[in-house]
Amino acid sequence: MKPGEKVLIPPHLTRGKGLRGVGVWEGGGRGWKVDWLRLPHVEGLLGARLWEAEEARRWREEREPLAWKALEEVAHLLLPEQREDAAKSLQAFFRSLEGGPAGFVLANGTGTGKTYVYGAFLRAVEAFGLEGLVVLPNSDLAHQTEGVLRLMGVRAETATYAKLRPEEAEGKVLVLDEAHLAKNHRASDRGRRAWSAVVNAVFTLFSSATPFDRPWEAQYLFGPTRAAAVWGYRSHYELLEGFGVVLVEHPNGGSEFRFIGEVEDLLRFHAFLKEKGFLTRRLFRPPEGLxxxxxxxxxxxxxxxxxxxxxxxxxxxxxxxxxxxxxxxxxxxxxxxxxxxxxxxxxxxxxxxxxxxxxxxxxxxxxxxxxxxKALDLSTLEAVDRFIAEGDERQLKGLHVHLATALAGLSLHLxxxxxxxxxxxxxxxxxxxxxxxxxxxxxxxxxxxxxxxxxxxxxxxxxxxxxxxxxxxxxxxxxxxxxxxxxxxxxxxxxxxxxxxxxxxxxxxxxxxxxxxxxxxxxxxxxxxxxxxxxxxxxxxxxxxxxxxxxxxxxxxxxxxxxxxxxxxxxxxQGEEEEEEEEEEKDPFVVSFQPRRRREERTPLFAWDEEEG
Missing domain, CATH: 3.40.50.300 (P-loop containing nucleotide triphosphate hydrolases)
Known part of the structure; x- marks a missing residue:
């Protein structure tokens, strides 16, 4: 078999033991789908001999030194701290083959050279025998990123979030550049496809200076990498509860996360991720006065x-x-x-x-x-009628009536x-x-x-x-x-x-x-x-x-x-609720850490309801 392939472990071999932290359950009771490279670890979990595990064990013993050697070969292109972080990423990859989470978060600050770090990491992964796939925000950055990868002798392919197909990541090591763009897996098609790609990949390196704003947004890191299961949690919801996050169910359906903890819970969350070896963080501190x-x-x-x-x-x-x-x-x-x-x-x-x-x-x-x-003209009755008619065409007539009534008489030119x-x-x-x-x-x-x-x-x-x-x-x-x-x-x-x-x-x-x-x-x-x-x-x-x-x-x-x-x-x-004052000089705004509706979830009512780019 090849190192990127997966093996199906039938139910009778697991003897009732779940493999949630190692593989993915196949529908129809077929069994657990596991990466071939993880078979030695699975063999230990089950206490049963798996005939392909020995071949996978020999492969790893022979190829792991080659990976570390490849990392050394590009060390001269990196700063000392970048070499250290590339080594941490590679260590996390090898830990994942022994039962660790199938991912690692490179959360170094903006401007620290994360592209060079994951380029060196991919050079080592390719020497080990796996292919890489780098997902980027847009095609403009592909040229810049590919230049760094080629400098390091990396052959990995690149894709954009908009065009990513989850099956492309099958059996590969995945790098999500600006990974925070994939965190909205519930409401965003981009997030859902990225989640599936991480599940399909052998391992994923999440590269982002800002992987999440709030703890519950880290679900896209814990879920598809099986991190919560590896750490002994029944779900990533249970993991988050330990840090002051609760999931509130609404009587009329739907749910939302709320943070009810203290500042210390946020600090503990950060410390927890570092102690588990799941995250590395390094900031660029410019010379004083610069x-x-x-x-x-x-x-x-x-x-x-x-x-x-x-x-x-x-x-x-x-x-x-x-x-x-x-x-x-x-x-x-x-x-x-x-x-x-x-x-x-x-x-x-x-x-x-x-x-x-x-x-x-x-x-x-x-x-x-x-x-x-942009322009919105509601200065005449005819203009108001047109605006309401547009709303009717977009099945938003009720809202347009409210808005047109409120802004009637105004003509706004932007x-x-x-x-x-x-x-x-x-x-x-x-x-x-x-x-x-x-x-x-x-x-x-x-x-x-x-x-x-x-x-x-x-x-x-x-x-x-x-x-x-x-x-x-x-x-x-x-x-x-x-x-x-x-x-x-x-x-x-x-x-x-x-x-x-x-x-x-x-x-x-x-x-x-x-x-x-x-x-x-x-x-x-x-x-x-x-x-x-x-x-x-x-x-x-x-x-x-x-x-x-x-x-x-x-x-x-x-x-x-x-x-x-x-x-x-x-x-x-805690957050708190207050009624907003109408006077311009008295407009207190209360920060609520209930999740906002994101851009892709909002229904645009006005032509300028997009922050363009």
Whole structure:
């Protein structure tokens, strides 16, 4: 047999002993499907001779030294800490053949060179005799990743999450790059296919600086790798209960996770994963003084603040007397529309700061959430009728009636942030470039090369397109970089990924990170949610170390959200329900760690209900 093949262990051989931690039960009572390489371990579990186990044992004894030798052959391409993490990954792989979980989490921070780590790991795996498959967020990153893999002599194939077929991973060692993209296995087709691919693979390396924001999101790590079963738990639900997470069943159907523990439970969760040898974490800490963070307050014109406040007030009123389902959708659209309006308002107000940064010699990377021009005209009865008719066509007439009634008389025009920058900074000529997803792959590659050479002074990127995997740090020196995060994301994972574009191993020039913030209700709302998410990520994934300096978290909490530390810690651990005040200066937002409806679950009501990329 070949090392990537699977063997069926019939029920009469197991004698009633389950193999949940080793294999997968085949339907129809056929037996347990187990990787051929794990047969020596299965033989020990069953106390019975398996004739193919001896061949598998000899293979492993002969090939394991070759794997370690291959790792040594590429050691000169790695930093010392990268060599250590590649070795940890390989050790986890060999432990999995002896009954350990069929996976390992490479949770090193953004910019630490995880591609080099898993490239070295795959080189060793191929020397052992198995094929590799690397799954990437998009095709743009494939070129960059394949260059590293070829440098190390790795022959592994690459695929994207969008095109991954689970059967491709059968009998292979799987690497999920930016693995957090696969964590939503319940509601996302991408997550479901990734889960099945992990089940089919011999072993999976999950590579992500932010593998989960909250403990229950780690299900996609525990479930298909059989980790919970290996550690003696009946399910990953039972595992999570030990760390303050409960599954609440709703009377009308459905369920959701809630965190009812303390901060110490989050720290214990992190320590547990490390003690089990299931996770390694390493952060890039730039030299002191090289990176500066700044929360910059921007003043919006009174009329823009008034419009934003009016839209929010009307949509809040629209939720009175409607059912919980409709209320949730209206409130979701309220948040999305507020963010869309606010981004355009803030961008216009921040133009003078961008001009100042350029005049001071900074190379500016501006990250926005939206790229398109949008409009919603409800200024006339005819326009309202058209909007309701559109809702009828999309089987959303009831919701459109609520929304049209609330916003009747308004005409909202949202210009494209990309075009706003293009118009304001057209004098830069070729020194102005874009990385938004509307460009061809060839254009994106050329833009990246020109940025690396210092020819681009202002780069506009969407968080969806440029916020993951893209390396924008200066490795040559002489190109100070200012990164502007125009719109605060909802989660620490999203923020950490965006910040990892310029703060990376090998950065040679000063970096300035700016967060433009407006003193309006929706900004305070996002700041408080984000600050809580930063704390949870810091405790559960990083053992108490925050993705951004503490003074930035405090700026979000105190300067912007007006939240005292005692109340904030209560929100992190318990959550609470409050009625939102309607006045613009009194808009407390309570962080609830019940799972939000994710983007792919929401029903888009407005044309701008997508954060584009």
């Amino acid at each position: 990176v500066e963070y700044e929360v910059s307050m921007v003043d919006l014109p009174r009329e823009e603040k008034a419009l934003l406040s009016e839209v929010r007030r009307r949509l809040l009123e629209a939720t009175r007397g409607v059912g919980p389902g409709e209320r949730g959708l209206i409130m979701a659209q309220r948040a999305v529309l507020s963010r869309a309006l606010l981004e355009r308002f803030k961008l216009r107000a921040f133009f003078p700061t961008l001009e100042r940064l350029l005049a001071e010699g900074w190379h500016v990377a501006l990250f926005v959430q939206y790229r398109g021009e 210009p494209s942030p990309v075009e706003m920058v293009r118009e304001r900074f057209s004098h830069l000529g070729e020194a102005l470039a874009f990385y938004t997803g509307r460009e061809s792959e060839r254009e994106l590659r050329r833009t990246k090369e020109r940025w690396d050479r210092g020819e681009v002074r202002l780069l506009v990127a969407t968080a969806a397109k440029g916020g993951t995997g893209l390396s924008l740090h200066d490795t040559r020196g002489g190109r100070p970089t200012a990164q502007v995060v125009l719109t605060l994301p909802w989660t620490a994972s999203q923020l950490d990924q965006v910040l990892g574009r310029v703060v990376r191993v090998g950065v040679q020039s000063p970096v300035k990170i700016l967060f433009p913030a407006a003193r309006v209700a929706v900004e305070r709302r996002m700041a408080e949610v984000l600050a809580a998410s930063l704390r949870i990520l810091g405790y559960a994934v990083r053992g108490g170390e925050m993705p951004v300096p503490e003074h930035v978290v405090q700026a979000f909490l105190v300067d912007l959200a007006n939240v005292d530390e005692e109340r904030f810690m209560r929100l992190v651990t």
